[in-house]
Amino acid sequence: QAWYVEWYNSTIGGEWYQHQLRPSLEKWLGGTLRLFAKNQSPRMFANEKQEMKLYISAHLTEGEDTGLLNQKMGQMDRFLAQFSEIKRFVTRGSGSQGSIVVEFTDEFAESDFPFVLENQVIREALNIGGVDWNTSGVSQRGFSNSLSTGGPSYSIGLSGYNYDFLYKCAEKLAADLQQHKRVKDVSFEESRLRDYGYRGEEKDKEMYIRYDKEKVVLYDLNLKQGYEALSALLAENQLGTYEDGEKKMEIKSHSYERDRFDVWHLLHSYVPLGEKPICYAQIGE
Known part of the structure; x- marks a missing residue:
């Protein structure tokens, strides 16, 4: 065994130095970094595992x-x-x-x-x-299950009093824009009417369906019967009022399915059009 190994083990490497003399000397001669590393929890600097x-x-x-x-x-x-x-x-x-x-x-x-x-x-x-x-x-x-692909890069606002006419103008404008090779997609967004100075009631409860006329003819569909079926499903009827001397309440009736039949169900479930149940997503958009 080399001489310096024996010297180390008998002096600063010995048990008496390490356990008796060293703790006191380190306070005066340094060694605080080692004490910090020795006593610090190894998990102190580790990233805490997030709760599931x-x-x-x-x-x-x-x-x-x-x-x-x-x-x-x-x-x-x-x-x-x-x-x-x-x-x-x-x-x-x-x-x-x-x-x-x-x-x-x-x-x-x-x-x-x-x-x-x-x-x-x-x-x-x-x-x-x-x-x-x-x-x-x-x-x-x-x-x-979102089908949204994000909003358009640019927007064009149309305002006026005739909604049906405005929508037709928007359709024509969209068709013209889609002819341009640099236009990827054109969509309609009615929720931004207020951004263009419109302060009236927004048509947030109106849905516009553009029918595929060829499919309507192919399936021999009667759209009037479809509207009647939807009206019966979604309509709310005023039956009268009730008074108990202090309060007055309106009495209304509507279909049990009315509260659950939303736009999603309209496009993904079948609605009776006469004797031919049809999914509106198959005949329009």
Whole structure:
């Protein structure tokens, strides 16, 4: 064994120096960096592992009102409430969008349950429909059934008093723009009417369907019967009023399906047109 090894072990490497003399000398001669590194938790500078959470969001499609969003979010709330593996979930809504943050109990946070729940939430979202659903936070792929591809790069505003005439003008302008090779897509956005100085009531409850005339003829459809079926489904009838001496209430009646039959169901479910059930998405846009 080399002489310097024996010298080190018998002096500063010895047990007496390391345990008796060194702690006192380090206070005067330095060594504080070593003490800091020795006593510091190795996890102090490591990134804290984030708690597993499932994020669910819902966005209204153009033309829908907040009442529909509240209804759809309520359905998702009731679905989540049945799982005891969930520690808590917080639902928030603002304007045309809502969100749900789901936290899991400690026992199941590190298990497969978050992934199982995400798949069930996706299935439930597709069943509920009506809005654009998104999930994130658990699986890397997440989920989205949104068909939106983002807004246009430029916008052109048309204003006036005759809505039908304006819409025809917009259609003609859109057709002309689409002939240009540098134009990728043209879409209509009615929610920005106020940006062009319009202060009247926006047509947020009106839907315009442009029929494919060839398909209407091909399927031999009677559109009048379709309108009558929709009217019976969506109409609200005034039956009278009720008074009890202090309060006065209006009495109305409407179809049981009225509250759940929204734009999404109109485009993705079948509506009777006489004896021929038809999906409106197949004959127009």
